[in-house]
Amino acid sequence: MSNKGSAYGKAAGDTDFRKKYDLDEYAAKAKEREAAEKEERKARWEAKMAGKKYYKPMDxxxxxxxxxNATQDFSKMVGTTxxxxxxxxxxxxxxxxxxxxxxxxxxxxxxxxxxxxxxxxxxxxxxxxxxxxxKATAEEVHARIEALWQRQEELKREQVISLKERLEVRKEEEEKEREEKRRKRKEAEEKKRLEKEAAIKVKTEYGDDVRIEGEHDEDDMMAAMGFTGFGTTAKK
Known part of the structure; x- marks a missing residue:
């Protein structure tokens, strides 16, 4: 295999594709970083001895x-890990x-x-x-106030629109509730009407002696208690 050429025209060695590092360059960077850290430690110590707070020097x-221009929303972190x-x-x-x-x-x-x-x-x-x-100029202050005023007006219009929409939604919900009550009332009335028609039909076919469910419950209860009637006796 070593006698055959590779796709690039020559045989590939073990280290041909490895990244080569410049040790001198990295040593110089490390030395520069150590010098900067040493300088920062010195500045921190001097500020501490002077009773001052150390700040990063400006470049x-x-x-x-x-x-x-953005607010910190810490509520998103509630319940998270x-x-x-x-x-x-x-x-x-x-x-x-x-x-x-x-x-x-x-x-x-x-x-x-x-x-x-x-x-x-x-x-x-x-x-x-x-x-x-x-420091802002007078023109910038006036422009800022005008922008804030326009924003407040937009919020007021949005609030009015939102209130109007909420009232319309509530009106629709109330209409739906009334319609549902009317439907249930009509179903109950229709059920009673059908039951009454069925009872009349049964009496017509079998006579008045037929007992309809629930029709003589009160009379049966009074008979069980010993009351046969509430007739009056005429005085002579």
Whole structure:
């Protein structure tokens, strides 16, 4: 097999398709990373000695801080389960059981702590923002107020439409309920009419002495109690 050529014109060796790594390049990257970590540890220690909080230094690519345009819906997490790595319950660093911030690699045990963290300077620096808000102009303020006013008007119109639709749906449901009651009442009346016609037919064919079911129940009960009649005696 070694004498035959491969599909590429030459025999394939054992290491031809293996990825080759540049050890010098990876050594340089590791040295650079270690130097950066050492510098960060030094800056953290100096900030701690000065009684200040350490923040990631800016590199000039940060943008101004803007308001969040989405709300945090924590109700979706109720009743759910998530897998966490071993030892995740110790400390805040890394992914653990709770609310995880992937930008800062921190986990918080309550939603209030998580929201407070997203508003902190530490998180702002981690997502590439300066923590400073640009001052809006008068035209932008007027445009924002106008947009909010239009939104409120739309919500009012939607509410009116929704109320009208609910009233119409309720009206239809009430009409259906009345129709169902009329149908049941007509069925009951028709059943009584048929039973009455059947009783009259039986009496016509067999005479008045025939006993119809339920017709003489009251007389039979009075006879069983010893009452044969409530006749009166005329005085002489």
């Amino acid at each position: 000039g690519t940060e943008t101004l801080t803007t308001a969040r 998530s897998l966490v790595p071993a030892g995740a319950g110790v400390g805040k660093r890394g992914r653990g059981a709770g609310f995880y911030c992937p930008d800062c690699d921190l986990t918080f045990k309550s939603n209030l702590e998580f929201i407070s963290h997203t508003n902190s300077m530490q998180h702002q620096r981690a997502i590439g923002q300066t923590g400073q808000v640009r």
